[in-house]
Amino acid sequence: METIYPYFYTKSEVIKELERLHDQNVMVPADKPLFNTINIPVNQGYTRGGTQLQNFQSVGLSNFAFNSQVTLTHDSYIYITAIAQNSAGLQDVSYSDKILVDLTPPRIEEVLDGDLLGEDLDAWKENTVYVNWKVTDDESGLEYCEWAIGYQPKGIEVQSFEKIKIDDRKAYKDFDPSLLQGKTVYSTIQCQNKAGLLFSLSSNGVTIFDQPPSMASAVIQTRPLSVTEYPAMDYYQSIDNSLRIVWSGVVDKIGVQQYKISVNSNKYNLDGEGLSFSDAQDVLFASVRNVDLGQGQTNVTLQAINKLLERSIPLHYNLTVVTDKPMKDASKQLSLTWHDGNKEFVVSWDGIFTSSHPLRFEVSAGTALGGGNIIQWQETRATSITFGLPESVTGTSRLKVYMIVRAITAGGDYSDILGTITLPA
Template structure:
């Protein structure tokens, strides 16, 4: 080019141009979008931006990452060409640290503009769901209505809660009753009425699923609520009075001789919501209550109760048990009877026990010797000496006679004497003994 060379401008248009300088700090964060992705021990940083230069085309973008605005401790300035986005997968970030992203755009005229993203908080933890309770307050285990309710507490101190969803299922974290539905912001309780055919006699669980503004999720299920408006089932329930004896002989046939103790056993009461307690009533034949008490249900198949300190007169008594479920619904009563009598069998005046020997067979009879007030059985022992039992011992019978053989060890029958003891045992366990000595 010589001194006479010039430049011809044609179709010249004058337009005002505003240049952005490094001092334009008020623009920071408006042109760069950035976020962190964290998964287990791995994390990455993603950023995107938008620049416009109507005069000269943009020819290059560079970006850097640091802990303060404009710094490069995490990543130095790196060119990404004309891409308006960038990411760094090879980075380790500390929870709750704050990072800054800087982007420099260069146009064809060599001019640069530097922009800083807003503070980016690194949040590596999902929302914390402190609890989720069935019901509108403290957690409930059972209910009678078809309205499923839940309340909870959730927070995320670093990023805040973006949104939460809730669902209802037959299993924890299930949604087969009610699919996940987004909740309004800040809601901490919800409820919904379902068809009785869908949830009656079922246990249902409410599940809460929340996402933080950092994109992290957490979920938690309630421990479940059982829904039933039916009282406890007594189909397989049984109540039994365990007779208490004052002697070594066990009572039989719903009799007992002890007038101060009654032992009760029961089993088989069933309820979906669980049995909370039992109501026990012990009353006379004319329905006069002797004692009534509530008994906390234990986690066992069979329950027992000892009624002590009683002063029962002779007569018939009934024990009734009602089961009470978690919703305080009572079952029909299941009962058992007992006859209380401390009376022992008695003998007639001048009792006579008959014995006869016929070819080594002894026939004994004590018919009409015992006065019978309740069912009796007899325990027979016989020997060749007083108090002995070398012929038979403790032979039980319900008859008033007994035949038995002399044992082979008794060789001679000459001058043989027999000693026999017949003990009458009443159904209440009380006894009376009839003794006799006969020359055979």
């Protein structure tokens, strides 16, 4: 009788395949009839010839047997015994080698994006996919492993599963840039052990991009710092010892690793200070304190550096530090006029205030000094204003009205001029 060929067993199925017996047509003595039937009883057990799992059962003339009603123990060994008997009653016995029961798939401990063993990168520039892995199967051993690449875990959009050399523990493959550039790809390793069990695991993905951060939608500005309660205008400030810089809109597919900020004025120079932030922040801030910027123009430059050290084009912002108050011509007074027919005041301060930078004005008027019960904090860029009396003010005969016009510089500092007018009886 020839060899029994067993498989590694999985779950509760026992598969046994026997070679056709060479003595299927057994020759008997000449004075006996010729028989052509053979009966083959098969058993299973934990020892050679044992029947702990299955007693001998006849399988007729078949050269294989299948039993799905047994319960196997993982990482144990079993034996199969087959007895062949022909019609003449002659028998032969064959024993299998010990057979390992493996009920678990291969163990893939890690799948990493990187060319070196144990290396896991988030990004690179090359149009190449690198992968390294660690996989074991301590019971039946590995039959084969395959590698696929996609745009999502377990995906195959870039490459369907291809066989790889298990012992190399790493692989790489070049692709057309159109498949990789600007995309995040995931490697999946799938392995089957000699018991026929499969397991797969994907990497956490790698972004492939060879461009610097984009500043096309980026915006940078400074907070309008002022020495008074009035905010500075855009591109101005009156505080000359600090800056608050804010920016947003920098785009990079693999993430910005660092920002470089430069500040230059006629008294201060900061050359490429490096700053790092969390990727979760959309709006970013930086402060420069305890410096002497001096008066005049200050230039701020921002540059982004991504995780592959690609530098963006610089983004510039210019502001002007104005610490002076508006100049006031002491020889001039407010022009205050009351039009009785229209019940209106016309106030003009043209030529009283001057500055080399834009001015804005705030006007208040009241029936008491410093009051605002007629108008209060009315803002204008003009040098005159017209307004009437509110309904709450009754009786205009000999009414004395106090007015204040405040000129505010672009930096936020200011100067005032006062005036009064007494209405006719």
